[in-house]
Amino acid sequence: MSMTITEKILAAHAGKSGVEPGEILDVKLDVALANDITAPLSLEEFDKVGAKGVFDPEKVVLVLDHFTPNKDIISAENCKTIREFAHKYGITNFYEGGACGIEHALLPEEGLVLPGDVVIGADSHTCTYGALGAFATGVGSTDLTYGMVTGTLWLKVPESIKFVCHGKWQKWVTGKDLILHIIGRIGVEGALYAAMEFHGEAISTLSMDSRFTIANMAIEAGGKNGIFHVDKKTEEFVTGRAKRPYTVFESDKDAKYREVHEIDVGKLELQVSLPFLPSNAKDVREVRNVAIDQSVIGSCTNGRLEDLGIAAEILRGKKVAKHVRCIVIPATPKIYRTALDRGYFEIFLDAGCIISPPTCGPCLGGHMGVLARGERAVSTTNRNFVGRMGHPESEVYLAGAAVAAASAIKGEIAHPEEVL
Amino acid sequence: MILKGRVWKFGDNIDTDIIIPARYLAHTDPKVLGSHCMEPIAPDFHEKVAKGDFIVGGSNFGCGSSREHAPIAILALGIPLVIARSFARIFYRNSFNKGLALLEADIVDRVKDGDQLEIDLLAGGIAGPGIDVVAKPIPPFMIELINEGGLMNYLKRRLEARA
């Protein structure tokens, strides 16, 4: 029976030799994740059902990344509850304070998620880990409680959609532009309930950072998961981080797909998604005279080293426009330190940027850069919904780090060529 | 199970940031969450809606973040059911887990705010002014979950059986 990589991973975790889309499976979990927003509801349920412990203290991961460093009393109380829970049940992978980074950048970096894993997280961008050749999907707090206690969860095998990408990448164009373009093409429910599988030589030449960005936004097309095949770059990334064995799965040549899309990345320009849907993707050159108040370079989508490097390259020796707040948020402490060592911080500070500690912060209108009525931001995050970054009458334009940095300098949405 | 109530109509892609904005997510109290439900696009929704009313939406209802605060906020207002053309998957799971029923039916362009609907939940029947349709059947697995009293009751029984 021929299967896709997603089907094979799910089959292996359900103890079956073959599965088909639509089948409901009881699947064994390798990792169950929650954060400071979703864990509190999960822990309330945990107490209510009278659970005595978690299925495996090393496989439950708790990351306090959203409203931290605690933005107000109620967030502080939530974090305290989670901290006490972590102590009580011996959760070793509990991240807060100086060890904390944005979960979807942190878990792969720490080697907690590996190829062939099944991962559930009470956070919709859990799909990020598909970049490692794992099956990873977002769930709610109640599902997470179930998973955390039993080590299993029911999952429906999704249909798969194949994206074959070829051609040579243009200067500045990254995974963010590809995924915005794809969402623009298929729409915000174009992959509803489906697995998005990425193939082609243009994917092999892509960095791991860019692959994480692409998998991260599968949910923005309605996808259940995004997934990549393991290659040399994946192996290099995992080597030295993995503390347990892992299995590499691969789609069969004659596996069945709901749709196949071909994309020539050579024709792909830098993209911007206009408010209020990630699918409103346009070439940046078509977006004229859009003045901005804020530029955010960070998040689980684009707060990695590749993104900070691109931003530094563009901001070097330049100044952020007077009326613009340019906020740079390295996604994890390691990324933070490496950016510092590479001299990026000096460039950012000289340019007049604000450097934030690792946090979700403004991405969800939490803190560290909330927008006022009528304000507009360009942001490397993943959602531009109504009110996502603050006031319901504010606006978010989604882009990669190159456009966010160039726009910060020009004071309006810009292509790097306009400022270099 | 027969439900009767009024319609509150919303459009396509009603995301979870609309259903409950992130700035309220530190709260877990359903009452607080309910009082901010739909705030970005309908600030007085929580005052106007009555217990037993329904939400009717377009495509991709509940898209966006995994926050379970969304079905909790809707339920806190006494809304037992959302009818939409399609639902985002995490919202779908969360709703059934929390006891908020969902029916997939394309009626949004045929109803207006305040219309009275009569719903036969398990059969999926939806009747109202000029409307008599049958929704896509709720998957048997979800019905089982409803009969179990939600995922947490199922888990509780499993744990008790083990003990």
Ligand code: SF4
């Ligand atoms: S950075 Fe934004 S999208 Fe990513 S986990 Fe944090 S809030 Fe969610």
